[in-house]
Amino acid sequence: MADLLPNLNGSPRPGGSSFSSTLSIAGYNAMLAAGLEPLGIVQGVCVMRWNWYGARSPYGGATPSPLSSKRLKHRYLEPTDGFTRNWRRTTSPVYSSKTITNWSCQHSTRRAGAHEPGVNFEQNWVEDLWSEAFAAARTRMIDEARMLGAHGVVGVVDTISDPTRGAKEFLLRGTAVRVNDAPAPLEVWSTYLAGERLVKLVEAGWAPVSVVAAMSSIRIWPACSTESQLSGWWPEVARIAQLESGHYSARFLARERVHAESGADDVHGVRFEVAENRITAGDDEVNCTVWGSRIRRFASPELARAPMATVPLR
Amino acid sequence: MSDITSLGSPAEAMAAAARFLATPATDGAPPTSNGGASDLSIDAVLLLRAIGWEAVELVTGISWQSIPKGAWILGKGENAAVTSAHQAAIETAERQLVDQCVTAGGHGVVGVRLELKTEKQHVAAEFVGTAIRPIGAARVEGRPFSSDLSARDFVVLSRSGWRPVGFCVGLSFVFVPWRRGAGRGRRFVGNFELDNYTKSLYAAREQAMERLQSTALALGAQGVVGTDISEGQVSFAHHALKFVATGTAVALVADAHVTRELVAVVSLDDLERDFEAESLRGS
Amino acid sequence: MTDIGHDGARSSVGHNEVANRRLAELEAGLFTSDLSVNEFALVKEAGFHPLGLVMGSSIYRVGLQIRRWSTSHELTTLSKAMYNARELAMERMESEAIELGADGVVGVRLDVNYYEWGRGSAEFIAVGTAVKAADGASWKNKLGKPFTSDLSGQDFWTMLQTGHVPQALVMGNCVFHIAHRGALTTLRTAGHNSELANFTQALYEARELAMTRMQEESERLGAAGIVAVRLEQKSHQWGSHTIEFLALGTAVSKREGDFELLRPTPIVSFEG
Numbered sequence: 001m002a003d004l005l006p007n008l009n010g011s012p013r014p015g016g017s018s019f020s021s022t023l024s025i026a027g028y029n030a031m032l033a034a035g036l037e038p039l040g041i042v043q044g045v046c047v048m049r050w051n052w053y054g055a056r057s058p059y060g061g062a063t064p065s066p067l068s069s070k071r072l073k074h075r076y077l078e079p080t081d082g083f084t085r086n087w088r089r090t091t092s093p094v095y096s097s098k099t100i101t102n103w104s105c106q107h108s109t110r111r112a113g114a115h116e117p118g119v120n121f122e123q124n125w126v127e128d129l130w131s132e133a134f135a136a137a138r139t140r141m142i143d144e145a146r147m148l149g150a151h152g153v154v155g156v157v158d159t160i161s162d163p164t165r166g167a168k169e170f171l172l173r174g175t176a177v178r179v180n181d182a183p184a185p186l187e188v189w190s191t192y193l194a195g196e197r198l199v200k201l202v203e204a205g206w207a208p209v210s211v212v213a214a215m216s217s218i219r220i221w222p223a224c225s226t227e228s229q230l231s232g233w234w235p236e237v238a239r240i241a242q243l244e245s246g247h248y249s250a251r252f253l254a255r256e257r258v259h260a261e262s263g264a265d266d267v268h269g270v271r272f273e274v275a276e277n278r279i280t281a282g283d284d285e286v287n288c289t290v291w292g293s294r295i296r297r298f299a300s301p302e303l304a305r306a307p308m309a310t311v312p313l314r
Numbered sequence: 315m316s317d318i319t320s321l322g323s324p325a326e327a328m329a330a331a332a333r334f335l336a337t338p339a340t341d342g343a344p345p346t347s348n349g350g351a352s353d354l355s356i357d358a359v360l361l362l363r364a365i366g367w368e369a370v371e372l373v374t375g376i377s378w379q380s381i382p383k384g385a386w387i388l389g390k391g392e393n394a395a396v397t398s399a400h401q402a403a404i405e406t407a408e409r410q411l412v413d414q415c416v417t418a419g420g421h422g423v424v425g426v427r428l429e430l431k432t433e434k435q436h437v438a439a440e441f442v443g444t445a446i447r448p449i450g451a452a453r454v455e456g457r458p459f460s461s462d463l464s465a466r467d468f469v470v471l472s473r474s475g476w477r478p479v480g481f482c483v484g485l486s487f488v489f490v491p492w493r494r495g496a497g498r499g500r501r502f503v504g505n506f507e508l509d510n511y512t513k514s515l516y517a518a519r520e521q522a523m524e525r526l527q528s529t530a531l532a533l534g535a536q537g538v539v540g541t542d543i544s545e546g547q548v549s550f551a552h553h554a555l556k557f558v559a560t561g562t563a564v565a566l567v568a569d570a571h572v573t574r575e576l577v578a579v580v581s582l583d584d585l586e587r588d589f590e591a592e593s594l595r596g597s
Numbered sequence: 598m599t600d601i602g603h604d605g606a607r608s609s610v611g612h613n614e615v616a617n618r619r620l621a622e623l624e625a626g627l628f629t630s631d632l633s634v635n636e637f638a639l640v641k642e643a644g645f646h647p648l649g650l651v652m653g654s655s656i657y658r659v660g661l662q663i664r665r666w667s668t669s670h671e672l673t674t675l676s677k678a679m680y681n682a683r684e685l686a687m688e689r690m691e692s693e694a695i696e697l698g699a700d701g702v703v704g705v706r707l708d709v710n711y712y713e714w715g716r717g718s719a720e721f722i723a724v725g726t727a728v729k730a731a732d733g734a735s736w737k738n739k740l741g742k743p744f745t746s747d748l749s750g751q752d753f754w755t756m757l758q759t760g761h762v763p764q765a766l767v768m769g770n771c772v773f774h775i776a777h778r779g780a781l782t783t784l785r786t787a788g789h790n791s792e793l794a795n796f797t798q799a800l801y802e803a804r805e806l807a808m809t810r811m812q813e814e815s816e817r818l819g820a821a822g823i824v825a826v827r828l829e830q831k832s833h834q835w836g837s838h839t840i841e842f843l844a845l846g847t848a849v850s851k852r853e854g855d856f857e858l859l860r861p862t863p864i865v866s867f868e869g
Binding site for chain 2: 613615616618619622623626627628629630631632633634635637638639641642647650652653654655656657658659660674675677678681682685689710712713714715718720722724754755758859860861862863864
């Protein structure tokens, strides 16, 4: 770590008697009122190689085949509703209660058809890589804060961008603070909240623990019946079960990962984003990212006073 | 764990939190939090707390339905295939949302947002919301409610003696009526009402509202609040129109609406200080 | 609009069977409203109960036909058409409200939609929430019809506190063609910043017409005055030479009895 942060080496940044912060005026005011002293802006960065998953996945040159490889830990999300892998060619489809029993699979005409049709699988290697990068950026930010003698980092802003093709940068930035007249915590805490919102959270009986985030990545290789549904050849309105399952799982698994990290602690101010990525025809990916502030209750809840109802006259 | 009423000023509360975080957790002590997640702001959390409710979990539901070929070819009146695809997608996604709420131990879902993506051969409906429950309550008997009310609106409604029953959607996809042959090539003669167009669009709008109402009635509701009716063209099929009506069905908890003492206030915030000359000129 | 004549013809479009079914459900007791929760609470507070969403629409051909390009003048046929289109939409909305036995309609929203397939035509929509007084008294306006207003729930409550009651949404419009100065004239004065007299005159006249017509409607109702006036100008699909000016407001009259005016409490909020 020391080689990445040459200027810190145990001593504060040059000009260390004044502080810098990303806080707004109102935010700064709220922090002071709560006995929080800003010490300086801290940041953590991690740049990861981020290639196409497929031919150039971090696990080797070949397209990972979930059915053949035993090294990869992945979860099969089996398609339901009787998808068939029947490769026989016929002239017209024969339906039997929403299942096609004989159909020439469109994959046999596709160039990217080396894979087994009709499977969704979780791309653990992508998810782990993402977690690793986020954790590294967070750790570096926390380390900077600790070197300044801070108790926590508030107002964290995180940016994930692509500085160049094939790389992804994870940047976490926040304001390191110290709580006046209080002991140092066991671990330097961090939170996305700042200013009045953080103060209200603490007054409500929660203590900030850390910023958490996770991503889930589901690869979807459509079955022939999924493709026929998507191209409109399915004769009636019907659930596209494979896509539904893939999308549902992406959103669910990301939250599960965040909960796994947070344990029994609550997660506040959750944000989530979903991105669909078409790698090539017949090869799709759904990525869901979840962010939140992990918090822990330290005081028993009291029923707050009922608010007063007002009508504003403008 | 100290009682919050003894925390005092913000600085004292922060110092108490700091002391808590400086103390190693005793082995075997039960966790102090619920292990839940929510996307509510702290203000919304506090408002819910004021009526004795808490957020439990972020819940989602998503459904994809296929639309057969030829469904968009210009026809007459209502486009049954497309309407039923959307209805099925919404029903399935909403069921998943409420199922997730049940698993999380919630009594209802607030802040539900519906996103409908209509494509030529499929439609995807996605729901996101926050499951809530009375603080520390056991599992709900019966099915949890869903509503597009914000947490804040839920609090206002509760204090007025109402409870949400369910999020309702009514839809109608119609084709624009055929142009009458006599109209084409005729010289423009003046401004007048286009009867048959009016009739079709009027009927479609009413149909969407009527479906919304039927859904509400089926849930045993007394009314629907926050109704929003939107209409638009389908981007890839200009002759197809889409009418969507959404709202939250509600029912009285008590015998009657509860009225509260209201205070009229004048805000001295500077937000409205700028003189709006724009308002004189018109929009 | 008395000065440019009243179009006596009324379209034959009335309620259709779907609308009737929907209104029947509302009459049986279900209410719908597009009021927000805040507005709902305030409308109840004011002593009214929402009955149902009421709507009316009309699709009107509003094609442009300009004969005299070089003078600024009102396009009376178009003014009439735009006015009639809105009137029709409002009337249909009102008839739904009458069907429900409403005392009034609040939160009226007037929109115009343009569709790809309908060049030269536009859809005019009026949507509002029909309400009924809880005390059973009649709140209908001087013409014996349910009152209409585009006031929000908050403004409705506040207005009732001041001892006034809405009568009807009144509007006045004017579609004006503005003649641009000729190319030569423009070149001659290029580089000088001077008043564009044509424009000033035209815009002044057009707005005056719109406001006057709105006031006349209010006078016919015997109202005390108009509140929450909004002035809008739209080119719709006609291009920059032709503008419609629309003045909209709620005509109100005083209620009987004495009313103690509200004494508001000043506050400063800590919202960031």
